[in-house]
Amino acid sequence: MKESSEKKIPFIIAMLPLTAMMIVMAITIIEFEGSPHIPLIFGTIVCAIVASQFGFKWKEIEAGVYKGIQLALPAIMIIIMVGLTIGAWIGGGIVATMIYYGLKLITPSMFLVSISTICAIVTLAIGSSWSTMGTIGVAGMGIGISMGIPAPMVAGAIISGAYFGDKMSPLSDTTNLAAGITETDLFEHIRHMFYTTIPALFLALTAYFFMGRQFRTTELNNENIQTIMNVLNENFVISPWLLFVPLIVIFLVAKKVPALPALAAGILLGWLSHIIVQGGQIGIAVNTLQEGFSIETGNELVDDLFNRGGIDDMMYTVSLTIVAMAFGGVMEHTGMLEAIVKQILKLARSAKSLVVATVFTSFFTNIAAAEQYISILLPGRMYHQAYKKKRLQSKNLSRALEDGGTVTSSLVPWNTCAVFIMSTLAVHPFEYAPYAIFNLSVPLIAILLASFGFKMPYMSEKEMKEIEESQTSSKISG
DSSP: OOOGGGOOOOHHHHHHHHHHHHHHHHIIIIISOOOSHHHHHHHHHHHHHHHHHTTOOHHHHHHHHHHHHHHHHHHHHHHHHHHHHHHHHHHTTHHHHHHHHHHHHOOHHHHHHHHHHHHHHHHHHHOOHHHHIIIIIHHHHHHHHHTTOOHHHHHHHHHHHHHHHHHHOTTOHHHHHHHHHTTOOHHHHHHHHHHHHHHHHHHHHHHHHHHHGGGTTOHHHHHHHHHHHHHHHHHSOOOGGGGHHHHHHHHHHHTTOOHHHHHHHHHHHHHHHHHHTSOOOHHHHHHHHHHOOOOOOSOHHHHHHHSOOTTGGGHHHHHHHHHHHHHHHHHHHTTHHHHHHHHHHHHOOSHHHHHHHHHHHHHHHHHHHOOHHHHHHHHHHHHHHHHHHTTBOHHHHHHHHIIIIITGGGGSTTSHHHHHHHHHHOOOHHHHGGGOHHHHHHHHHHHHHHHHTTTOOBOOHHHHHHHHHHHHHHHHHO
């Protein structure tokens, strides 16, 4: 039997599963308003049939499925932990407290700027946009909607801030992944991202400032805000001491405690708050972790916001993550994704076009493989040698991977990141995408800078010689 690497699938054929999946996806979502699960499963079946016609045995195809799912296991664990966190924090009155004081302290006109900045700072400190959106983001949605600000607009501001912090934090897994796969010093990588990331954040905050101005004279919302605050007071014990729970989680992750144990600490504290502070029964508090929080206040907005959380609430996200990664895993393991990327590489003849191609490839991989990590890993492996041949320093590649991969993952409805956001913030990607200004701006700024060759440092003769010597010694030792 031939090795998998020898079974080359042509570009045109490799496009068939992706095209079939996207056509079925468009019909299912737009025409039938269905979920992305079945289109992704259909795409996986087409992918398996195509692979089998080129000599791939079922065991190899099955290995691709499992490999893809295995890559998603850390994300699935975070999803489950965030579901537990939301249930525990709502039950413990922590979300209610955050919303209550947020309504008192933040004015509607500056809310979008404030929540985006807060999410940016928190994520910068903890390195996880998912943790920020699952905690601060959930509270922010409640505050913003209570003020009469449209949910997609609030979600866009939260996502922009969270992804800025995720992209620039030395604790972020994607930041470390991009630097590691390209052999770039972590802090060199972060400093080089300033040129695309800071202007994008400035554009986002400026846009949110002007968007917020339309809400500064809305008097009807003041009455609505007071009503919601009264409902929260009637149904929860509101105490500033409860704010220490999210602060403790932020502190733990800032001290480089891994995300899972840090979130576990937050879940335990939230669960204890449900029993001790809110006076809930132990059995109900336990069930809340599984089934989510349940309340009937008579206020539709409050009920919609607080009837959620728990493991059960995240099962849609978990199942979609699994099927998306099964599709992406087969596409990558059988070489179809590589065949598609190589065609893009043929168009990149200059150093400038190579950077542009990397940004597009990372975005395309987010669409095809439905996973943020693959959008960094695959193009990183594919383009590493090409950057060396063009004498571009590796930090150009690491930045392009993040500019095209990390931030665009939230814009693809079937990508694991977008699915998580949809489940956590309860807003569809098609609705929040126009307001996720940071995420939209970064790749455009990256392409613009590359087109002009701005801040694209090249390797010196000494650096080139060191690389050549290193490659020569590797061949000898091999």
